[in-house]
Amino acid sequence: MDDLLRFLGVMAALSASAQTMTQQLRRRFNWFEAKPCDQELDGQLLALAEGKLHANVHLVCGINGFILAAMANIHPLSYLGLTPIWSMSVSPWISYTMDYICAGVLVAYGGPWFHEILGILREYKLSLKGGKNA
Numbered sequence: 365m366d367d368l369l370r371f372l373g374v375m376a377a378l379s380a381s382a383q384t385m386t387q388q389l390r391r392r393f394n395w396f397e398a399k400p401c402d403q404e405l406d407g408q409l410l411a412l413a414e415g416k417l418h419a420n421v422h423l424v425c426g427i428n429g430f431i432l433a434a435m436a437n438i439h440p441l442s443y444l445g446l447t448p449i450w451s452m453s454v455s456p457w458i459s460y461t462m463d464y465i466c467a468g469v470l471v472a473y474g475g476p477w478f479h480e481i482l483g484i485l486r487e488y489k490l491s492l493k494g495g496k497n498a
Contacts, residue, residue: 369489371443371444373482376475376479378467379429379479380475389424422472425471426468429467432467439460440466
């Protein structure tokens with residue numbers, strides 16, 4: 365249980381910092397904003413433009429997660445006690461790069477999930493402590 369809490373805590377913190385960095389980039393660069401158009405776009409073109417915008421935001425959030433994981437030397441699968449196949453490679457930079465890519469993907473697509481599960485587990489642990497004291 366402690367390994368899972370450690371993994372969720374680290375990934376929730378990494379996700380929050382990557383999302384904050386992405387929000388700061390969105391505020392500073394215009395290419396992350398939806399562009400106003402003079403003519404009416406039909407629904408499909410508007411949906412396509414919004415889809416590209418969301419894909420770009422997820423990509424930048426993943427890159428920010430990759431950078432933060434590399435700077436903090438975070439190997440997310442090792443927190444769970446898992447040994448990925450790329451960790452047995454000859455050169456360590458390949459295994460480190462794959463771990464950081466894994467962290468970036470987890471951060472880009474699993475951010476809200478980490479916060480939700482971490483909150484549920486914290487409440488569960490508090491209820492267990494409350495039950496023992498009574």
